[in-house]
Amino acid sequence: MQLPVLVIKLGSAVISDSQGNIDEKIIRKLAAEVASLSKAYHIVLVSSGAVGSGKSFFKKYKGSLVERKAAAAVGNPILIRLYDRYCSKHGITVAQALCERHHFSNRAQFLQLKETFHEFWRNDILPVVNENDLVSNVELKFSDNDELATLLALGFDADTLVICTSVGGFLDGEKKVIPVVSTIDQSVMGYISNEKSGLGLGGMLSKMTFTRLATSMGIRVSITGLAGKEPLTRSLNGLQGTTFKPQRSNLKARQKWLASGSITLGELQLDEGAEKALHARKSLLSVGVKQLQGAFSAGEVVQLRNTQETIIGVAKVKLGAADLQQQLQTRNVLAAHADDIVLFD
Numbered sequence: 001m002q003l004p005v006l007v008i009k010l011g012s013a014v015i016s017d018s019q020g021n022i023d024e025k026i027i028r029k030l031a032a033e034v035a036s037l038s039k040a041y042h043i044v045l046v047s048s049g050a051v052g053s054g055k056s057f058f059k060k061y062k063g064s065l066v067e068r069k070a071a072a073a074v075g076n077p078i079l080i081r082l083y084d085r086y087c088s089k090h091g092i093t094v095a096q097a098l099c100e101r102h103h104f105s106n107r108a109q110f111l112q113l114k115e116t117f118h119e120f121w122r123n124d125i126l127p128v129v130n131e132n133d134l135v136s137n138v139e140l141k142f143s144d145n146d147e148l149a150t151l152l153a154l155g156f157d158a159d160t161l162v163i164c165t166s167v168g169g170f171l172d173g174e175k176k177v178i179p180v181v182s183t184i185d186q187s188v189m190g191y192i193s194n195e196k197s198g199l200g201l202g203g204m205l206s207k208m209t210f211t212r213l214a215t216s217m218g219i220r221v222s223i224t225g226l227a228g229k230e231p232l233t234r235s236l237n238g239l240q241g242t243t244f245k246p247q248r249s250n251l252k253a254r255q256k257w258l259a260s261g262s263i264t265l266g267e268l269q270l271d272e273g274a275e276k277a278l279h280a281r282k283s284l285l286s287v288g289v290k291q292l293q294g295a296f297s298a299g300e301v302v303q304l305r306n307t308q309e310t311i312i313g314v315a316k317v318k319l320g321a322a323d324l325q326q327q328l329q330t331r332n333v334l335a336a337h338a339d340d341i342v343l344f345d
């Protein structure tokens with residue numbers, strides 16, 4: 001049965017106690033709720049917390065990148081065992097999915113991931129996703145799991161993305177949760193504080209950046225806490241946390257996947273003529289590319305920047321970086337077909 005997809009993202013701070021250890025009471029409560037929601041949704045659970053769970057096994061842990069990678073590798077199985085212990089009480093088996101950035105910038109790889117997740121859902125198996133920190137170096141890292149959850153929501157054309165946070169929702173200037181946000185404009189962004197929990201990577205700025213991307217691609221987003229009974233269901237019903245309304249819904253699944261490559265391995269800087277042509281739904285020719293950055297291959301998704309330095313969209317390129325660079329100087333060739341371009345506005 002084809003159910004709507006629900007992506008739930010759990011930050012490290014929201015599933016940990018004040019000492020930074022995973023709070024089993026929360027996992028027990030979540031497992032019961034996820035089991036009941038899985039009758040109505042195909043669920044993807046994106047869970048942080050691996051670094052926090054693994055770091056105490058390292059003698060002189062200071063939080064360097066290599067220590068975080070190693071701690072995540074120790075912590076991921078600890079996390080998974082916990083999810084498995086409590087989900088199995090409700091007849092749900094869990095599967096671990098460790099993702100890397102190129103799983104999203106390459107359509108063929110993403111389709112494989114998608115096929116595997118559908119196999120999970122057919123068998124009542126819950127995919128629990130985290131970044132494959134062990135092999136993610138600085139350039140290839142997701143900025144945090146808010147990004148990973150958003151890319152999954154876009155790629156799966158999810159109905160809703162629920163981002164669970166320790167502050168309970170999106171707060172206004174008086175630190176009260178705003179129940180509904182119709183459009184994320186400057187006044188809304190002005191409420192963002194720079195405070196972050198000591199445990200995780202992403203703060204509210206990151207959550208709002210990705211919420212803006214997801215809502216602009218037609219996905220409803222809820223930012224919520226996990227206090228009280230059935231917090232996920234309550235947030236889906238608009239009774240808890242902040243609901244951000246979707247902005248447009250006319251994009252096809254493939255276009256949403258393209259948009260999910262918005263933070264990609266490469267970038268093309270376009271001239272004004274090319275920008276105009278794209279807005280007129282034309283293809284991108286190499287003559288309109290002023291310069292390029294990054295080591296991308298043909299068929300991967302890159303972001304498009306205009307002369308004002310604004311990211312205007314993404315495109316699946318026909319040529320890899322080296323070939324395109326050569327063509328810029330010699331010939332005018334197709335850099336990306338109009339069907340493979342998604343503009344953000």
Ligand SMILES: N[C@@H](CCC(=O)OP(=O)(O)O)C(=O)O
Pocket residue numbers: 010011012013047048049050051052072130131133143144145146199200201202203
């Ligand atoms: N992959 C890392 C998560 C990093 C991260 O994004 O953390 P958070 O900001 O708490 O969602 C871990 O499992 O600890």
